Amino acid sequence: MKICKVPGGVTTPKGFKAACCAAGIKYQGRTDMAMIVSAAPCAVAGTFTTNKVKAAPVLWDMDVVYKNKSAQAVVVNAGIANAATGKTGLDICKQTADFAGATLGIPAGSVLLGSTGVIGPNLPLDRIQAGVKTMAGTLSDTLEAGTAASKAIMTTDTVNKEFAVEFELPAANGSGSVTVHMGGMSKGSGMIHPNMCTMLGYVTTDCLIDQALLQKALSAIVPDTFNMITVDGDTSTNDTLLVLANGMAGNAPIADTDESYAIFCEALFSICRDLAVKMAEDGEGATHLLEMRVYNADTKENARTLAKSVVGSSLVKAMVFGKDANCGRILCALGYAGPDFDPAKIEVHLHGEKDTLCFYENGCIQAFDEEKALKILSEKAVRFSCNMNMGDQEATAWGCDLTYDYVKINGDYRT
Amino acid sequence: MKICKVPGGVTTPKGFKAACCAAGIKYQGRTDMAMIVSAAPCAVAGTFTTNKVKAAPVLWDMDVVYKNKSAQAVVVNAGIANAATGKTGLDICKQTADFAGATLGIPAGSVLLGSTGVIGPNLPLDRIQAGVKTMAGTLSDTLEAGTAASKAIMTTDTVNKEFAVEFELPAANGSGSVTVHMGGMSKGSGMIHPNMCTMLGYVTTDCLIDQALLQKALSAIVPDTFNMITVDGDTSTNDTLLVLANGMAGNAPIADTDESYAIFCEALFSICRDLAVKMAEDGEGATHLLEMRVYNADTKENARTLAKSVVGSSLVKAMVFGKDANCGRILCALGYAGPDFDPAKIEVHLHGEKDTLCFYENGCIQAFDEEKALKILSEKAVRFSCNMNMGDQEATAWGCDLTYDYVKINGDYRT
Numbered sequence: 001m002k003i004c005k006v007p008g009g010v011t012t013p014k015g016f017k018a019a020c021c022a023a024g025i026k027y028q029g030r031t032d033m034a035m036i037v038s039a040a041p042c043a044v045a046g047t048f049t050t051n052k053v054k055a056a057p058v059l060w061d062m063d064v065v066y067k068n069k070s071a072q073a074v075v076v077n078a079g080i081a082n083a084a085t086g087k088t089g090l091d092i093c094k095q096t097a098d099f100a101g102a103t104l105g106i107p108a109g110s111v112l113l114g115s116t117g118v119i120g121p122n123l124p125l126d127r128i129q130a131g132v133k134t135m136a137g138t139l140s141d142t143l144e145a146g147t148a149a150s151k152a153i154m155t156t157d158t159v160n161k162e163f164a165v166e167f168e169l170p171a172a173n174g175s176g177s178v179t180v181h182m183g184g185m186s187k188g189s190g191m192i193h194p195n196m197c198t199m200l201g202y203v204t205t206d207c208l209i210d211q212a213l214l215q216k217a218l219s220a221i222v223p224d225t226f227n228m229i230t231v232d233g234d235t236s237t238n239d240t241l242l243v244l245a246n247g248m249a250g251n252a253p254i255a256d257t258d259e260s261y262a263i264f265c266e267a268l269f270s271i272c273r274d275l276a277v278k279m280a281e282d283g284e285g286a287t288h289l290l291e292m293r294v295y296n297a298d299t300k301e302n303a304r305t306l307a308k309s310v311v312g313s314s315l316v317k318a319m320v321f322g323k324d325a326n327c328g329r330i331l332c333a334l335g336y337a338g339p340d341f342d343p344a345k346i347e348v349h350l351h352g353e354k355d356t357l358c359f360y361e362n363g364c365i366q367a368f369d370e371e372k373a374l375k376i377l378s379e380k381a382v383r384f385s386c387n388m389n390m391g392d393q394e395a396t397a398w399g400c401d402l403t404y405d406y407v408k409i410n411g412d413y414r415t
Numbered sequence: 416m417k418i419c420k421v422p423g424g425v426t427t428p429k430g431f432k433a434a435c436c437a438a439g440i441k442y443q444g445r446t447d448m449a450m451i452v453s454a455a456p457c458a459v460a461g462t463f464t465t466n467k468v469k470a471a472p473v474l475w476d477m478d479v480v481y482k483n484k485s486a487q488a489v490v491v492n493a494g495i496a497n498a499a500t501g502k503t504g505l506d507i508c509k510q511t512a513d514f515a516g517a518t519l520g521i522p523a524g525s526v527l528l529g530s531t532g533v534i535g536p537n538l539p540l541d542r543i544q545a546g547v548k549t550m551a552g553t554l555s556d557t558l559e560a561g562t563a564a565s566k567a568i569m570t571t572d573t574v575n576k577e578f579a580v581e582f583e584l585p586a587a588n589g590s591g592s593v594t595v596h597m598g599g600m601s602k603g604s605g606m607i608h609p610n611m612c613t614m615l616g617y618v619t620t621d622c623l624i625d626q627a628l629l630q631k632a633l634s635a636i637v638p639d640t641f642n643m644i645t646v647d648g649d650t651s652t653n654d655t656l657l658v659l660a661n662g663m664a665g666n667a668p669i670a671d672t673d674e675s676y677a678i679f680c681e682a683l684f685s686i687c688r689d690l691a692v693k694m695a696e697d698g699e700g701a702t703h704l705l706e707m708r709v710y711n712a713d714t715k716e717n718a719r720t721l722a723k724s725v726v727g728s729s730l731v732k733a734m735v736f737g738k739d740a741n742c743g744r745i746l747c748a749l750g751y752a753g754p755d756f757d758p759a760k761i762e763v764h765l766h767g768e769k770d771t772l773c774f775y776e777n778g779c780i781q782a783f784d785e786e787k788a789l790k791i792l793s794e795k796a797v798r799f800s801c802n803m804n805m806g807d808q809e810a811t812a813w814g815c816d817l818t819y820d821y822v823k824i825n826g827d828y829r830t
Contacts, residue, residue: 052751052758053746053747053750054758083746086759088779119744119747120743233648233727233729234748235747237743237746314649314729314821318821319826321822324826326533327535328498328499328535329649331468332649332651335466335468336465336467336649336650343468343469360499363499365499365500365534365536404819407818408819410737
């Protein structure tokens, strides 16, 4: 199986166009709305926040994904989350979808919505509709249009996040293979602790795949990608991840969990993992990416729980920011994670680009070369691993360090 | 029932002496060891960290509490946690208890130990033993001796924590009542997210009470006191809470869950809650105490979970630091806590000393007076409440804000 990275994002697959505009929702002088439109109706799959307080656009999209199972456009805004807005928020969703559907000549029920920003305020419907009209007139299938869309949905993000891949699948006409494309964009920097999926993420593909299999693939992949990152332990009210497959690549339809499905899953995993890791790396105020790999665990679920506990620990995060090898904190975070283990049997390592350092084994923190540790902790990506010596399951979690800037950004977010 | 606050701490009850010294374990120029000794053997109860990685003194104390069920002295050091130290750490515990027992003329098995500080390094046994010898020669039953002991066990704490109460119980001789005393001290500022109990806490009482009832009372009280505070979500390897009852007050023995037991529980609750809240208020870098009361919940456990989720949210904590009434974050933290509820039916308030402000009801964030909110958020204690409108259960959790100083303290702890 060969999944090749290629330039671009959501407009890389055939038949997808994007646009963005400065609608003045909250920010001035920057784009804050984005739209993705497919030339053909798409099979759609989605995963959504498990927060009991779900934003209005999340409830709207759940309806589209679970009932209609087909969609053709996505309209997203940054600045206001349209969460905790009651019936008014739901009305605004309906009117936005109605307007976008009429403007694009597609059913309102095939328009997906996404909002991110402050919880509480109502969206200005007039500006949203003006934005939809503007974007409908400037849709483009260039890679630049996809990139511009990925920038328009940013809030406290410092970089836009998009990835694209291509892979070969058997052709529909039975002779040889065709190239299938997949691209994605996401935003997310704070309130990141996905539980089902994270923040806003949109993946497009020209692959022809059965809708139920598309959802199956997405649901299988999210627990090891988006759900394995954390910035601050706060699971958002707006988390939404959507995949749209318009079938325009010309591949033989994927209708079973066969080899083509496996290749498709590998591609989707690659896009989801790369977007997720980039979100962790761009966590609010972050100066380091933090990675924790737990291996030889007894169960997959325990491996995930242990790995997430370490990257979520405030004390581990602050230690990485301070480049201070106070590695007992990793032990502490493994210990309170929940899964049972024998502290005398595990081994914990710190990994740099070139160096590896064992700082815990046989039940004791080991003496280690402080200078070497400082060198590793000075790298942009700080990686830890733990050998549980209990079985053959593994998981990796990603996070970032806790910095003064995280406090600054979140102590004064609304201003 | 009348529980009266009185001056002092662990030396307030009859028959308890304390001492401290500068043993040079890690810090220079300050006291870093403390000792509490009772004139008579005590019934002892304890709760300990649920972290799988338990420090050596925790394992030692669990043995004393669960097997011997009686104790007469406590020896504590600050600076080094004696955690992740394997067999060496356990040996040091045994030798410390042997030495303290011989010095005080009591069995080694009645000596409780406590350590707090950096995880990993070994304790210097020679200095520990020298400290024990010094302290054994300077034991005193004055209130000042108790206060000095509570200061000696501090690490990143900015204030010492001690409380004492007195209450009346029927006299042993059957005529009238006697005054019973209870006092406690604790330390804790970071790595605070108790799960069974928190950090180091020692409560003494001259009450005569059956050991099994003492443990029953402690176990019942901890879930609503120490287990309801969080500073950073990190459950320590060393959490230990011990209660020593020497029976010297002359009260009729408490041997059943009668009225005297209820009074005793009320006193123990008062001491535990006050120590716990003071720990939250003195959280590393904190400028505010954060309190969340959840009421009319369906179950007690759900009320606890919801309240803890709010005071543990990084985004809520940062918002309180920034005095920014971005109250949607409270909704978000309630929503991802786990318990099921209808967002349209709950009401959330912000409470100041004098003012109360409703910022969420009927499924919507309410328009509120920003100036009034700023005034409330400028108070030292910031209190939120949530009416779940589901039942009659309630719980209160305490935490603190997330500040630049938390990051500073924990980015560079070992130096």
